Amino acid sequence: MSVIKLTKDNYEEEVMNSKKPVLIDFWADWCMPCRMLGPVVEEVSEGTSDVKVCKINIDEEMELAQKFQVMSIPTLVYVKDGKEQKRAVGVRPKQEIEEMIK
Numbered sequence: 034m035s036v037i038k039l040t041k042d043n044y045e046e047e048v049m050n051s052k053k054p055v056l057i058d059f060w061a062d063w064c065m066p067c068r069m070l071g072p073v074v075e076e077v078s079e080g081t082s083d084v085k086v087c088k089i090n091i092d093e094e095m096e097l098a099q100k101f102q103v104m105s106i107p108t109l110v111y112v113k114d115g116k117e118q119k120r121a122v123g124v125r126p127k128q129e130i131e132e133m134i135k
Contacts (some may be wrong), residue, residue, distance in 0.1 A: 037077045037087040041096055051085055052099040056134050058088045059103045067107040073127050074109075077134070084134045106112045109133065 058074045060067035078086035091098040111119040
């Protein structure tokens with residue numbers, strides 16, 4: 034499953050109304066740790082069909098970053114039934130991310 038780019042326009046449909054749990058990656062182009070984590074998030078997305086994987090560029094979607102009170106990036110947020118369940122800040126290994134979304 035490919036990674037979905039979240040915006041304020043599709044957030045409600047893709048996250049709040051999702052039948053599946055959602056993993057959100059908050060990132061920015063200028064963030065080197067985000068660039069390191071990006072391919073890992075892609076791998077997780079390709080390896081699971083049980084979880085929807087999405088990305089939010091904090092520079093383009095400040096409102097969503099504020100809604101989740103993202104203070105540093107990269108930040109991964111796991112949302113199930115419209116509620117945040119888990120959060121991880123910083124670069125994480127694939128195995129840790131997979132554990133997070135179980």
